Amino acid sequence: MAVLSIDTSAAVAVAVVSETGERLAARSVDERRRHAESLAPLVTAVLADAGTDRTALTAVVAGTGPAPFTGLRAGLVTARTLALALGVPVLGVPSLDALAVQAVADLGLAPDDEVLVAADARRKEVYWARYRVVSHESTHGVPVVEAVAGPDVAKAADVAAGLAERPSAGRLAVVGEGASLYADVLDLDEDAPLLPDPAVLARVALQRRDAGQELPTEPLYLRRPDVHVPAGGPRVVPATGAVAG
Amino acid sequence: MGGMASGDPLVLGIETSCDETGVALVRGNELLVDATASSMDEHARYGGIIPEVASRAHLEAMIPTIGKALGQADVDLSEVDAIAVTAGPGLVGPLTIGTSAAKALAVGLNKPLYGVNHVIGHAAVDQLVDGEFPERVMALVVSGGHSSLLLVDDVATKVTELGSTLDDAAGEAFDKVGRLLGLPYPGGPHIDRLAREGDPEAIRFPRGLTAAKDQEKHAYDFSFSGLKTAVARWVESCRDSGREVPVGDVAASFAAAVVDVLTAKTIAACRRHEVETLVVGGGFSANSQLRELAAKRCAEAGIDLRIPPIRYCTDNGAMIAALGSAVVRAGVAPSSLDFGVDSQMPLTTVSL
Ligand SMILES: Nc1ncnc2c1ncn2[C@@H]1O[C@H](COP(=O)(O)OP(=O)(O)OP(=O)(O)O)[C@@H](O)[C@H]1O
Ligand SMILES: [Mg+2]
Numbered sequence: 001m002a003v004l005s006i007d008t009s010a011a012v013a014v015a016v017v018s019e020t021g022e023r024l025a026a027r028s029v030d031e032r033r034r035h036a037e038s039l040a041p042l043v044t045a046v047l048a049d050a051g052t053d054r055t056a057l058t059a060v061v062a063g064t065g066p067a068p069f070t071g072l073r074a075g076l077v078t079a080r081t082l083a084l085a086l087g088v089p090v091l092g093v094p095s096l097d098a099l100a101v102q103a104v105a106d107l108g109l110a111p112d113d114e115v116l117v118a119a120d121a122r123r124k125e126v127y128w129a130r131y132r133v134v135s136h137e138s139t140h141g142v143p144v145v146e147a148v149a150g151p152d153v154a155k156a157a158d159v160a161a162g163l164a165e166r167p168s169a170g171r172l173a174v175v176g177e178g179a180s181l182y183a184d185v186l187d188l189d190e191d192a193p194l195l196p197d198p199a200v201l202a203r204v205a206l207q208r209r210d211a212g213q214e215l216p217t218e219p220l221y222l223r224r225p226d227v228h229v230p231a232g233g234p235r236v237v238p239a240t241g242a243v244a245g
Numbered sequence: 246m247g248g249m250a251s252g253d254p255l256v257l258g259i260e261t262s263c264d265e266t267g268v269a270l271v272r273g274n275e276l277l278v279d280a281t282a283s284s285m286d287e288h289a290r291y292g293g294i295i296p297e298v299a300s301r302a303h304l305e306a307m308i309p310t311i312g313k314a315l316g317q318a319d320v321d322l323s324e325v326d327a328i329a330v331t332a333g334p335g336l337v338g339p340l341t342i343g344t345s346a347a348k349a350l351a352v353g354l355n356k357p358l359y360g361v362n363h364v365i366g367h368a369a370v371d372q373l374v375d376g377e378f379p380e381r382v383m384a385l386v387v388s389g390g391h392s393s394l395l396l397v398d399d400v401a402t403k404v405t406e407l408g409s410t411l412d413d414a415a416g417e418a419f420d421k422v423g424r425l426l427g428l429p430y431p432g433g434p435h436i437d438r439l440a441r442e443g444d445p446e447a448i449r450f451p452r453g454l455t456a457a458k459d460q461e462k463h464a465y466d467f468s469f470s471g472l473k474t475a476v477a478r479w480v481e482s483c484r485d486s487g488r489e490v491p492v493g494d495v496a497a498s499f500a501a502a503v504v505d506v507l508t509a510k511t512i513a514a515c516r517r518h519e520v521e522t523l524v525v526g527g528g529f530s531a532n533s534q535l536r537e538l539a540a541k542r543c544a545e546a547g548i549d550l551r552i553p554p555i556r557y558c559t560d561n562g563a564m565i566a567a568l569g570s571a572v573v574r575a576g577v578a579p580s581s582l583d584f585g586v587d588s589q590m591p592l593t594t595v596s597l
Pocket of ligand 2: 367527528560
């Protein structure tokens with residue numbers, strides 16, 4: 001009885017945890033553009049590391065981002081299809097949520113402290129969300145956090161300006177790779193977690209599942225597709241007829 | 246149907262190279278089911294396929310389409326013996342969804358995976374309709390992205406590319422001429438319809454790469470961009486002189502030029518390589534002018550013409566399952582789980 005967890009919001013990260021949330025095995029490769037190549041071999045490797053047969057899996061967990069689209073989708077379609085093949089449920093958790101939960105443990109945060117999580121959104125922007133710590137620990141050894149703003153995508157400087165406008169009552173921790181990339185404007189905590197840990201992602205999923213929450217695996221894109229409408233393009237003569245353009 | 250007694254493996258095929266999400270089940274040369282979802286409606290207003298829009302639609306459609314295929318065929322995933330998926334050519338984002346799903350099925354079911362070539366799939370699908378290919382066939386694959394002439398010694402292991410388009414594919418040329426005539430996207434089917442009402446000999450448009458000087462280097466290559474420009478100029482000067490554009494005649498004369506070159510070169514290649522069977526596939530083989538002229542010229546040349554019905558010619562899972570089935574039956578080694586999609590996959594590579 002074990003749970004497989006996949007996060008492709010940044011690197012390719014995979015873990016197997018027990019039903020109680022204990023980490024049995026984990027692997028990641030810091031590939032930002034080859035998720036679809038790396039992921040399936042990593043899944044088989046981590047199952048072997050854990051000594052877990054695929055048929056012993058009881059759920060598949062996936063990080064839903066927000067994240068660059070192609071890698072994110074590779075993780076989500078893999079998780080969904082693997083769950084279908086194994087006949088088990090697939091549970092989605094925003095990848096930023098995992099980082100917020102990691103921050104509570106890693107930085108020793110207390111209830112009512114806040115966490116700003118920022119991830120790399122490329123194009124000189126970050127994906128961000130702000131959380132309040134609800135409780136230090138609950139089932140599956142997972143701290144409980146609640147999103148108070150975001151997720152959204154913005155320039156790091158604009159996120160920093162937003163923080164200045166609405167300071168936290170308690171401590172405000174700043175974590176995530178997005179904050180380390182833009183450390184000139186975002187005040188990254190020392191020892192802050194930078195990337196989502198798929199084992200933590202799995203624990204959050206199990207805790208939420210047991211609390212009866214819905215865990216959809218819809219991707220958090222936060223950006224519209226780039227649509228390049230051909231402006232006349234190869235049209236050499238003006239269009240006539242019923243449907244121009 | 247699921248429990249049918251047959252020695253051949255049951256192959257599940259997944260296609261996501263462009264805007265269609267296709268999932269099909271094939272055993273031997275028998276198609277059990279072919280399920281498709283399409284995002285074409287979302288692209289039509291942009292006048293072309295938007296890769297990110299297609300990728301999002303593939304992610305949404307993947308599980309429902311697999312479910313639909315299994316449900317309609319009354320097959321359980323545990324009965325599937327092998328997975329085939331389009332590895333290329335095509336759009337990277339869309340291909341990534343299909344290959345990721347296929348890899349997950351292979352891991353989840355512990356079954357072999359075959360990353361196969363989309364364009365060769367357009368030819369292989371004919372085996373589901375007209376049966377196993379004879380010893381050697383010529384394949385003309387004509388679609389929105391390709392116009393290629395392939396000598397197929399063995400569809401699973403030995404395909405030689407004799408020629409292909411140097412610029413626009415046949416379907417692409419139709420779509421571009423459709424646009425300059427102000428027709429909705431994709432223009433191909435509209436030109437086909439208008440051409441049936443026009444005179445194919447009204448205007449003499451150029452036949453690309455048919456001059457004597459091209460025979461040596463480009464005997465089996467195609468070029469349609471000069472033709473497209475000629476049509477544009479003709480229409481333009483017609484409008485400039487204040488005459489109404491005879492849309493039917495333009496469409497018919499343009500279509501005649503395209504299918505004349507396609508069929509003439511293909512039949513010359515059949516003769517030269519002593520091949521007696523021609524397979525035509527790809528979305529453009531829906532074109533009625535091509536079907537008519539190919540039938541006529543093949544009959545004259547004593548060539549057995551195989552063109553599957555239109556629903557097999559567009560992108561679908563059946564073509565990938567059909568090719569996968571051929572590759573599995575030929576005993577080809579499966580693809581490794583770490584293969585990447587190849588947007589420019591060479592037409593000589595059947596499987597990875
Ligand atoms: N009846 C027709 N006459 C002319 N062209 C047609 C007809 N029906 C479809 N087409 C053209 O066929 C093309 C679509 O074919 P298909 O879906 O196989 O292409 P694709 O999948 O975009 O390309 P590829 O298979 O190379 O990736 C379009 O260009 C369309 O206009
Ligand atoms: Mg196609």
